[in-house]
Amino acid sequence: MLIETFTGGQFLQNGYLALCEETRESVVIDPGAAAPQIVANLQNTGSSVTAIILTHGHFDHIEGLHQMRECTDAPVYMHSLDTDLFENFPAQAAQFGVQRDALSLPDKELKGGEAVTFGRLSLEVFHTPGHSPGHVIFVNESEEVAFVGDLIFRGSVGRTDLPGGDSKMLFDSIQKHILTMPDHLKLFTGHGPATTVGQERDTNPFLTGNFMDNNL
Numbered sequence: 262m263l264i265e266t267f268t269g270g271q272f273l274q275n276g277y278l279a280l281c282e283e284t285r286e287s288v289v290i291d292p293g294a295a296a297p298q299i300v301a302n303l304q305n306t307g308s309s310v311t312a313i314i315l316t317h318g319h320f321d322h323i324e325g326l327h328q329m330r331e332c333t334d335a336p337v338y339m340h341s342l343d344t345d346l347f348e349n350f351p352a353q354a355a356q357f358g359v360q361r362d363a364l365s366l367p368d369k370e371l372k373g374g375e376a377v378t379f380g381r382l383s384l385e386v387f388h389t390p391g392h393s394p395g396h397v398i399f400v401n402e403s404e405e406v407a408f409v410g411d412l413i414f415r416g417s418v419g420r421t422d423l424p425g426g427d428s429k430m431l432f433d434s435i436q437k438h439i440l441t442m443p444d445h446l447k448l449f450t451g452h453g454p455a456t457t458v459g460q461e462r463d464t465n466p467f468l469t470g471n472f473m474d475n476n477l
């Protein structure tokens with residue numbers, strides 16, 4: 262799996278392109294402010310997009326969706342529990358002082374437990390609520406990669422003070438779906454640099470105990 266990272270916007274949000282090099286089929290993950298770079302990459306490489314998959318429905322992870330859809334007919338997948346957030350895209354945008362039109366709804370609802378296949382590769386979907394109700398992560402254990410959205414970051418965890426956030430659920434999700442994975446598995450995060458399960462297990466202050474009871 263070839264993975265490219267595209268960072269943009271005031272939140273330095275990471276969008277990703279994951280490519281099956283054998284078939285040149287790909288998935289786009291969280292097309293945010295860097296969507297123009299993703300579109301340019303697709304046009305330059307001639308890769309086809311099998312699906313646009315969303316870890317969650319926050320503004321910064323979907324603000325490039327309209328542009329992605331203009332360049333590809335690929336269906337959009339998102340967990341149904343983030344539909345409210347998604348429908349509130351114009352209101353989310355307004356909170357950041359930006360005016361945006363509503364987005365047409367995702368084409369397919371994720372539940373967790375399914376797999377998204379592109380070329381000869383696939384990503385398993387796990388429902389990981391806490392940062393948002395319908396947050397999911399996408400994992401390929403044999404390729405040793407996971408796209409974890411805003412569940413966990415290098416040295417930090419996703420905020421839970423936004424509507425639908427839940428601190429206990431966030432830590433349950435990390436416990437169940439991150440800390441059970443092998444140490445060398447690489448985590449591609451929604452913001453900031455990539456990390457590994459082992460590095461976070463050993464050094465993330467929110468997981469080593471120091472900040473567990475803080476008001477996150």
Ligand SMILES: [Zn+2]
Nearest residue numbers: 317319392411
């Ligand atoms: Zn978020």
Ligand SMILES: [Zn+2]
Nearest residue numbers: 319321411451
């Ligand atoms: Zn984010």
